[in-house]
Amino acid sequence: MITKPLLILSMLLCTGAFLFAQNNSKNCECPANKFAPTEPQAVFQFSSGESIALCGYKVDDDNRKLFSEFVLTVCGSGTLIDFWDASLLCEVRSVEDTLFIEQIASLPIGVDFAQQDVAWLIEKITMNEGELHRTLQLNREVRKYEPSEINDVLVQYEKADSIPNEYNMTLAGRLLIATISGNEKARKYFMQFRERFGILDGAFSQEYHFLQTMLEAWDSDKEVVY
Structure with a gap:
């Protein structure tokens, strides 16, 4: 990313x-x-x-x-x-x-x-x-997932092993998009992601933290004027 x-x-x-x-x-x-x-x-x-x-x-x-x-x-x-x-x-x-x-x-x-x-x-x-x-x-015009795509992401997460690696990190980004597409199960999986894959520090931790800040910004739904 x-x-x-x-x-x-x-x-x-x-x-x-x-x-x-x-x-x-x-x-x-x-x-x-x-x-x-x-x-x-x-x-x-x-x-x-x-x-x-x-x-x-x-x-x-x-x-x-x-x-x-x-x-x-x-x-x-x-x-x-x-x-x-x-x-x-x-x-x-x-x-x-x-x-x-x-x-x-x-x-x-x-x-x-x-x-x-x-x-x-x-x-x-x-x-x-x-x-x-x-x-x-x-930019709230970012493309959202179709229901079939969300289902694919959920299945990918459920079938993934618990080892932190490049592929599993791609699931974090997919869960983020599924979450902003309105799926609550994807949100639950996204919030559990760090514990599920044992991501404690290093580059993977930084990447996940970055995705977390993106979701927090999305949830805030505020325009900042300064």
């Missing part, structure tokens, strides 16, 4: 009439910081005249412009808006006067439970008379 978020987002798109990206602009640098270089990878200009620069590291991808470990700053402010760390894989795109930062997660929602990258957490940044506004919400 890609964990570089929970990781927003696809291409830097010049889709709007008011907000667009310029690559490697020398007119707006990020302030010196301990997180990322100061040279911008892109600068997004708002119709009000303000600009936001993105400074950080591109992630190799043939089809998308992805970023990880990056910062944003309002040009000329001398301060950072925020920092997105190396655990997050993000795609940034602009639509009119809104900047979208979408954290990408790899979820088993493809054919035959194949992993598929999807925007899981979406942040929107806007500027209004010099004031910056941010909202953060889950």
Whole structure:
């Protein structure tokens, strides 16, 4: 699973009439910081005249412009808006006067439970008379399982041995999707997962914890405004 978020987002798109990206602009640098270089990878200009620069590291991808470990700053402010760390894989795109930062997660929602990258957490940044506004919400349009798929996942879990391994860890992701698809038995199995497979520490524990935080966010059903 890609964990570089929970990781927003696809291409830097010049889709709007008011907000667009310029690559490697020398007119707006990020302030010196301990997180990322100061040279911008892109600068997004708002119709009000303000600009936001993105400074950080591109992630190799043939089809998308992805970023990880990056910062944003309002040009000329001398301060950072925020920092997105190396655990997050993000795609940034602009639509009119809104900047979208979408954290990408790899979820088993493809054919035959194949992993598929999807925007899981979406942040929107806007500027209004010099004031910056941010909202953060889950992508609740993530594909849900059909009843037959949920049944397959439940059977896979019930027949699995109790040894922590790569295959059994894939079941955790499938149980997560079955749970957000509305199945209470899948939720019960998901909550018992750590004890069932003896996952106490290490990479498997971190992966399961990440899935737990995803479910907690889904259950909260709240849009964060800050």
